[in-house]
Amino acid sequence: xxxxxxxxxxxxxxxxxxxxxxxxxxxxxxxxxxxxxxxxxxxxxxxxxxxxxxxxxxxxxxxxxxxxxxxxxxxxxxxxxxxxxxxxxxxxxxxxxxxxxxxxxxxxxxxxxxxxxxxxxxxxxxxxxxxxxxxxxxxxxxxxxxxxxxxxxxxxxxxxxxxxxxxxxxxxxxxxxxxxxxxxxxxxxxxxx
Amino acid sequence: xxxxxxxxxxxxxxxxxxxxxxxxxxxxxxxxxxxxxxxxxxxxxxxxxxxxxxxxxxxxxxxxxxxxxxxxxxxxxxxxxxxxxxxxxxxxxxxxxxxxxxxxxxxxxxxxxxxxxxxxxxxxxxxxxxxxxxxxxxxxxxxxxxxxxxxxxxxxxxxxxxxxxxxxxx
Numbered sequence: 001x002x003x004x005x006x007x008x009x010x011x012x013x014x015x016x017x018x019x020x021x022x023x024x025x026x027x028x029x030x031x032x033x034x035x036x037x038x039x040x041x042x043x044x045x046x047x048x049x050x051x052x053x054x055x056x057x058x059x060x061x062x063x064x065x066x067x068x069x070x071x072x073x074x075x076x077x078x079x080x081x082x083x084x085x086x087x088x089x090x091x092x093x094x095x096x097x098x099x100x101x102x103x104x105x106x107x108x109x110x111x112x113x114x115x116x117x118x119x120x121x122x123x124x125x126x127x128x129x130x131x132x133x134x135x136x137x138x139x140x141x142x143x144x145x146x147x148x149x150x151x152x153x154x155x156x157x158x159x160x161x162x163x164x165x166x167x168x169x170x171x172x173x174x175x176x177x178x179x180x181x182x183x184x185x186x187x188x189x190x191x192x193x
Numbered sequence: 194x195x196x197x198x199x200x201x202x203x204x205x206x207x208x209x210x211x212x213x214x215x216x217x218x219x220x221x222x223x224x225x226x227x228x229x230x231x232x233x234x235x236x237x238x239x240x241x242x243x244x245x246x247x248x249x250x251x252x253x254x255x256x257x258x259x260x261x262x263x264x265x266x267x268x269x270x271x272x273x274x275x276x277x278x279x280x281x282x283x284x285x286x287x288x289x290x291x292x293x294x295x296x297x298x299x300x301x302x303x304x305x306x307x308x309x310x311x312x313x314x315x316x317x318x319x320x321x322x323x324x325x326x327x328x329x330x331x332x333x334x335x336x337x338x339x340x341x342x343x344x345x346x347x348x349x350x351x352x353x354x355x356x357x358x359x360x361x362x363x
Contacts, residue, residue, distance in 0.1 A: 160305075161270050168304050177304045184273040 222258035226265035
């Protein structure tokens with residue numbers, strides 16, 4: 001047996017199980033969103049990968065709402081970001097960050113990945129009205145990448161010390177950029193009220 | 194007293210008697226932050242039984258303990274907390290740095306991890322391993338007891354240096 005052969009998930013191989021469903025759903029989405037869907041990457045190599053939709057920022061909330069309410073992708077399994085600095089060399093003005101949103105369909109256990117490309121300094125509208133669980137995930141993205149979320153009720157650092165400068169998971173943050181504090185993190189007086 | 198009931202005596206220093214008492218009644222405070230903490234629990238449990246060496250009463254309050262066992266990785270955000278706990282312990286106090294992460298940062302040479310807890314608190318005994326086996330920790334405990342008996346730990350040296358009675362200056 002080839003050890004590189006992907007092991008099936010507990011729901012089997014995604015590709016053979018959900019391939020037809022994905023093609024149908026993404027076809028429908030492409031019809032209704034048109035140009036707003038920048039790119040679709042279907043999983044060709046790995047039978048346990050899931051498709052990726054690149055959606056424009058302006059239409060992202062509409063798409064996510066539709067996926068949640070009409071397509072049963074109601075579970076936000078993961079919400080994170082990646083720093084793509086220097087990856088896209090085709091254009092000088094390529095967006096720096098990818099917001100990565102993983103959704104799961106609780107009816108048939110299919111999964112899908114949505115990506116939103118953001119320039120540096122560009123803010124994204126919060127997803128809390130759609131998924132309340134996005135709250136801490138957005139705080140973590142803000143902490144690690146410095147992406148701002150409009151409409152977030154409490155956008156503070158969640159992991160790093162509140163006195164920390166910079167955002168550690170950015171590619172230009174030094175790997176050993178230690179910042180030493182001699183006292184424990186001060187308590188936010190607002191939280192005691 | 195000798196075995197036959199005759200009165201016997203030996204001479205020693207008062208300091209040595211105190212150190213004899215100290216080394217046989219260590220009260221450890223477990224500062225377990227990751228997987229080394231599991232080995233620490235195993236060492237305290239019945240299989241290895243740290244109680245055999247006089248360190249059986251685990252206290253979860255720094256005010257009641259004199260041996261701080263740092264088992265696991267200490268992040269930069271955790272470092273001031275560790276220092277606070279060390280400062281709250283009553284003198285004399287000892288520190289065992291258990292495992293590669295606590296001793297040197299281990300494989301985590303990144304922005305968020307202290308490169309060894311000796312940058313934060315004075316350490317008496319280091320235990321290598323990832324994680325160390327319970328035998329390793331027991332060995333470290335015995336080495337620490339030897340050093341306490343000799344008065345050769347950080348806390349005791351500082352005590353001597355600060356006490357005019359023992360030849361130090363305040």
